[in-house]
Amino acid sequence: MIFDVKNETLPREELEKLQLRRLQALCERVYANVPFYRKKFDEKGLKPADIRKLEDVRLLPFTEKQDLRNHYPFGMFAVSRDQIVRIHSSSGTTGKATVVGYTKRDLETWGQLMARSFVAAGATARDMIHNAYGYGLFTGGLGAHYGGETLGAAMVPISGGATRRQVMLLKDFESDVLCCTPSYALFLAESAAEMGIDIRRLPLRIGIFGAEPWTEEMRRDIEAKLGIKAIDIYGLSEVMGPGVAIECEDAQDGLHIQEDHFLAEIIDPDSGEKKAPDEEGELVFTTLTKEGIPLLRYRTRDLTTLNATPCRCGRTTARMRRVTGRSDDMLIIRGVNVFPSQIESILIETEGLTPHYQLIIARQGNMDTLEVQVEVNESMFSDEIKNLQRAESKVTKNIKEFLGVTAKVKLVEPKTIARSEGKAKRIIDKRNEG
Template structure:
């Protein structure tokens, strides 16, 4: 099932030809209209006319989040403000937010790609979509909302928070599709359990979860507790918002990135060199239809790989693999590179451990230390001290065996770790690096 079969199933050769044509146009446009890009291209000794094939894109310089902050608020806009109909800003926690503007055509494209994404996830016109992504400057809520309306489904604009009411609405309104962050979905399941409500009694069929990295183990946990099929969606405010890429319900083996609107590359985050298909590195995206704020070779900092192997769903667009974290979220502990999602995968596989944890990194006597605070099952917490000690040792051993790092596991009582209704903050790195 497709939303726009013609473009979703374009042969690879036709897709590449379309990408090249659109790339050439957008490069000319930003060079003429955005002083940052004119200066950046000139410094790199490249001109838009140098692009004769898609491989020529790698000659152009990267755009970074810092470039966007340095151009705050409207310095990277390629369109006069009278043509901008919507402004969003990132949820960044440091520095100034990254600001993005949309023309009416940008909003139209976004709605189309989100509608495609919903259909890929198994949603259809008859669905009731419970949208618990945050509305406001964050792109999640309105992105999903417009896509649901474009699909023709019924959308409930709940936004985040007020969890008990969320559960009541899902019950009473017969919601069939849930959209929110994966961590918030588990928080909902926990809250429902406390209220004596079984998610199996709801009509939910599909959950579309994004905005933070999550593991296959967490997917299994969500599917078990919420009784639905959990689908990974990817997007970022700088590029568009949600709907840049999504898993198809038939495969769940990578997220289709809509290549008629984006060009994806994988680079070595250290050297900036482009990597081959299948190699894991940092995802770089070029927008080729965006009018308000086109971005050339934007470094997402998200770590993944890409494949163009055919998918059983029939979509021809390349797939990016599940994100293993971000290059700037990566922890280096005594020389070992590790992502929070890798630790999560180990924790979720241990019986008696809840999927709520914090990673505390310190430096003591010039050595890095990692403390993992993790909630334990209600039944276990009241058990004998030796049982808890045994569980702590098991966690420490499995982390060491699987990831090669030494840690201290600290078991904490159920519900003592702060819950998030948006992106979960898992890591507190207190080292002075």
């Protein structure tokens, strides 16, 4: 089934005409209303009227996550504050999160695109959707919630945590669709087994999983342990939230991008030059219809390819391959974006700690774990045990409060973390070992 037949099956020529009209209108809007973009245009000697064909998108400036941080909180908004009806925010160091705002129309569009996504995954208005994505400033929970309601499905807004209760509600409510991170889906299966419940015998038939990287092997594991079809969904807060792209249940051959709302490019992450769609590179999005905080050529740092061949499901929108990695050092820990630099800022602000640290990522069962090892200075090393423990607790608390992720903090002796003459090796990823 297709939710929006007209727009999801547009012939490529008509789709590109629509994209061009919306791109031209977008350039006019941001030039008039966003000082950041007006300055970027002027520095390039560029006017909105210079965008005459779709390929001219390459003339436009890139936007990076740091640009949003530099204009925290509302400096990138294109409408007045009284037109913003919701604010979301990603994690960041104190005062430096990325903030996004939505107008009433933005939320309506988001709801429509998430409804499209649910239908692509095989959900219907008759279904009950168990939504275990986190609610709050994170876009996952509310994004999925309003998409399900737009579809007409019954939503169970359980959010994250209370895993044993979630298993009971899956059983008692007989939900049809599960929304959560892939690692949490496996944790639900393990918890159900411990409770003596065979989750495969429940009515659950579809899982829509995103917010963290996962592999085909993990998909097969989820499908075997939960007895469902596992669908990959893609989104990012800066561009909209969940629902930017999703697999279809018919083919599961790449994730359909909502191209009437998002113009996608693949670029070389080093040179910034445009690459052919079938060549791997960094995914870049231009938000064609967003009103609150429209973005030109936003660099996602995600590495993938594009395929514009029509899919056997009937959709004509381009498909992106599952993201294979990133062109920066961002980590995704249980659905939370974490940069080493964010943790470094917290460490530096803590008395007695040095800037020599390592982040060790591992997997315990099906959940990612983060351990932060940081050297103490000589005076702290010779201090009382209770003071060392107090410092560990403080860093643990600050990482949880500012970044939203639980980490194990381990203080180590001076000069025990290996030094490098080149770029320091900050991250040790043990998830694929053994």
